[in-house]
Amino acid sequence: MPVARPETSDARVIAHVDMDCFYVQVEQRKQPELRGLPTAVVQYNEWQGGALIAVSYEARSCGVKRSMRGEEAKAACPEIQLVQVPVARGKADLNTYRSAGSEVVSILAQSGKCERASIDEVYLDLTDAAESMLADAPPESLESIDEEALKSHILGMSREDGDDFKESVRDWICRKDADRRDKLLGCGIIIVAELRKQVLKETEFSCSAGIAHNKMLAKLASGMNKPAQQTVVPYAAVQELLSSLPIKKMKQLGGKLGTSLQTDLGIDTVGDLLQFSETKLQEHYGINTGTWLWNIARGISGEEVQGRLLPKSHGSGKTFPGPRALRSLSNVQHWLNQLSEELYERLSSDLEQNKRIASTLTLHASAFRSKDSDSHKKFPSKSCPLRYGVAKIQEDAFNLFQAALREYMGPFGPKPQGNKKETWRITGLSVSASKIVDIPSGTSSIMRYFQSQTTIPSCSASGFPQEHVAVTPSASESCSEQKSAETLPAMPEEDITVTYTSPDLDNSYRDIDIVLEKFPCQDASCQSNEAKEFPTQSGTQTKTIGRKINNSKEKNRGMPSIVDIFKNYNASPQAKEETQEDSTVSLTSNRGNLSSSTNHSSEVNQEVEDRRDTEWGYKVGEIDQSVFDELPYEIQRELRSFLRPNKRPNSGKSKSGDGSASSSIAHYFQPLKR
DNA sequence: ACGGCTTATACG
DNA sequence: TCGTATAAG
Numbered sequence A: 001m002p003v004a005r006p007e008t009s010d011a012r013v014i015a016h017v018d019m020d021c022f023y024v025q026v027e028q029r030k031q032p033e034l035r036g037l038p039t040a041v042v043q044y045n046e047w048q049g050g051a052l053i054a055v056s057y058e059a060r061s062c063g064v065k066r067s068m069r070g071e072e073a074k075a076a077c078p079e080i081q082l083v084q085v086p087v088a089r090g091k092a093d094l095n096t097y098r099s100a101g102s103e104v105v106s107i108l109a110q111s112g113k114c115e116r117a118s119i120d121e122v123y124l125d126l127t128d129a130a131e132s133m134l135a136d137a138p139p140e141s142l143e144s145i146d147e148e149a150l151k152s153h154i155l156g157m158s159r160e161d162g163d164d165f166k167e168s169v170r171d172w173i174c175r176k177d178a179d180r181r182d183k184l185l186g187c188g189i190i191i192v193a194e195l196r197k198q199v200l201k202e203t204e205f206s207c208s209a210g211i212a213h214n215k216m217l218a219k220l221a222s223g224m225n226k227p228a229q230q231t232v233v234p235y236a237a238v239q240e241l242l243s244s245l246p247i248k249k250m251k252q253l254g255g256k257l258g259t260s261l262q263t264d265l266g267i268d269t270v271g272d273l274l275q276f277s278e279t280k281l282q283e284h285y286g287i288n289t290g291t292w293l294w295n296i297a298r299g300i301s302g303e304e305v306q307g308r309l310l311p312k313s314h315g316s317g318k319t320f321p322g323p324r325a326l327r328s329l330s331n332v333q334h335w336l337n338q339l340s341e342e343l344y345e346r347l348s349s350d351l352e353q354n355k356r357i358a359s360t361l362t363l364h365a366s367a368f369r370s371k372d373s374d375s376h377k378k379f380p381s382k383s384c385p386l387r388y389g390v391a392k393i394q395e396d397a398f399n400l401f402q403a404a405l406r407e408y409m410g411p412f413g414p415k416p417q418g419n420k421k422e423t424w425r426i427t428g429l430s431v432s433a434s435k436i437v438d439i440p441s442g443t444s445s446i447m448r449y450f451q452s453q454t455t456i457p458s459c460s461a462s463g464f465p466q467e468h469v470a471v472t473p474s475a476s477e478s479c480s481e482q483k484s485a486e487t488l489p490a491m492p493e494e495d496i497t498v499t500y501t502s503p504d505l506d507n508s509y510r511d512i513d514i515v516l517e518k519f520p521c522q523d524a525s526c527q528s529n530e531a532k533e534f535p536t537q538s539g540t541q542t543k544t545i546g547r548k549i550n551n552s553k554e555k556n557r558g559m560p561s562i563v564d565i566f567k568n569y570n571a572s573p574q575a576k577e578e579t580q581e582d583s584t585v586s587l588t589s590n591r592g593n594l595s596s597s598t599n600h601s602s603e604v605n606q607e608v609e610d611r612r613d614t615e616w617g618y619k620v621g622e623i624d625q626s627v628f629d630e631l632p633y634e635i636q637r638e639l640r641s642f643l644r645p646n647k648r649p650n651s652g653k654s655k656s657g658d659g660s661a662s663s664s665i666a667h668y669f670q671p672l673k674r
Numbered sequence B: 001a002c003g004g005c006t007t008a009t010a011c012g
Numbered sequence C: 001t002c003g004t005a006t007a008a009g
Helices: A022-030 A057-061 A070-076 A095-111 A127-136 A164-174 A180-203 A215-222 A235-243 A256-265 A270-275 A278-297 A329-354 A390-409 A444-454 A473-482 A505-511 A529-533 A562-571 A573-581 A601-617 A625-630 A633-643 A658-673
Strands: A014-019 A039-042 A052-055 A081-084 A113-118 A121-125 A207-212 A230-232 A314-319 A356-369 A382-385 A424-438 A512-515 A548-551
Touching: A014 A095, A014 A180, A014 A215, A022 A039, A022 A052, A022 A095, A039 A057, A039 A070, A052 A057, A052 A070, A070 A081, A095 A113, A095 A121, A095 A180, A121 A215, A127 A180, A164 A180, A180 A207, A180 A230, A180 A235, A207 A215, A215 A230, A215 A235, A235 A270, A256 A278, A270 A278, A314 A329, A314 A356, A329 A356, A329 A390, A329 A424, A356 A390, A382 A390, A390 A424
Parallel strands: A039 A081, A207 A230
Antiparallel strands: A014 A121, A014 A207, A039 A052, A113 A121, A314 A424, A356 A382, A356 A424, A512 A548
């Protein structure tokens, strides 16, 4: 539910930039011969020509609508060009659109605080830039105003055709006796026009924009004149704009809440909201939403532009509608493997390009039970610490699924009562990674280390024992029961977590687990008390602090993982500042730099090769000495401790090992917190 | 049982 | 904290 944020006292200049039929533009850039033709992007589906997910404006004028099928579109507009979304691993692959979106963000981020709102939308806080312009070179002092700026739509301003209105716009922008708020918006107009031209020049993508004093109004405005135009909402125009605006057009009110306002309170326009007192609205919708509603009725929205250029999570999912619903564990496992692969690929890119690590893996599924009474019950979501490595994600995802399935099926286990087959059908699966944290700069080699150890040949394929999946006994039972030998040939049959076999020295690094938080799959199953009370039964799963870098059979309880350090680092105000301004200052690393190079396939291949080099040939000594030396001593020591686990048997009295290490590291970073 | 796939946010 | 619900594009 929406929540009210206090409005900042001073006027801000906020822009919302929205790419025009973005996927279509991406495809048209790839195939320029499609430019100007009615075009739509369809999802891989072969069913009735696929579903449209983006429609060019030429096609729209033919009456083609989104949420038409490809065949319908052909009927409405026979000459329409249908382009398919790329497919990888049997599912739609949106990566080209993601990186195209990143191109745009990296341009827009230059002029102020920037928030990536979606794959093709961005909010900008241009207050500082506008104030500077107003102070240094106000529009009235300019001898000419950008042509693009003159094409702006200014709400509340009459608009006759011809060049007349451009004059009006110029006058409005340059008006000497204007309100300061209007002057700031005038600067915003010029800045945004410039940015949009730059985006067009550098990416070939056109976009539309809204400029206003807050996000809500800017968003509203950006959609009012498309494509390739911009719209301004002066303060004086707000009331009139909102008064007649259908309530469901407001962001956040397009769904059930908006419907409730209509049907329960008889509210049809935002203006209608004004009649209701704040307390009245709170009675109906709670304290937060009530206040929020009261505010937006008046055009008040203090929501800030978040300085965030990157997504906060990654996910990969697929639906299996109707007859395609999955009915066997092995089929589910197959698809989880595909989804996990894609997810891992994206996590790897994020690590490489942005130096970020995700720490939680979540599985979502949707299902129904054909047999028996309540065929529709929610399939529970499950999450666990995310371990880097394709095979690990696949394995954890599958375990999460099985745990959720048991819960979903209730007391009736894999075998209901009789000889009935499985009663469940899976209609949707997704895996996602969240709680992503930045890694401090200067650790690029360490990251390569992470990378190398994460892409080992899969345990099950290589005959390696499964390492401590920390499946609780009960979950493991069902697991071993249900995992048929054909689906997991190399999987050990036994149920209890496999104890680790000591690796030879050369391979030792392969067995380090990056466990980002707590124990793996802790919620994967029914929280058995045994697991809590006898945590050391499988040496790797200790209760303790939870987060750890787990080097094989050692139980370094109390030893925080390096990721903890990163988290502390990220939590510190200093780090926040850095991530904000980071896009301009990039010392040794390219973090914050949105990988504008990823669209050059040659470079990508080079990077892949580089990775492969280190992937197989990595040795401890290959960590850049200079980089290593940059690290705080405590971190160096921690690194050494897991780089050479075999040389540091944890027994005896390793003076500063274990507990003391933990506290000293924590102490080191404590000052950063305040 | 079709629109498919992603991401974000608030609440309990 | 996790899991769910809602919303948006």
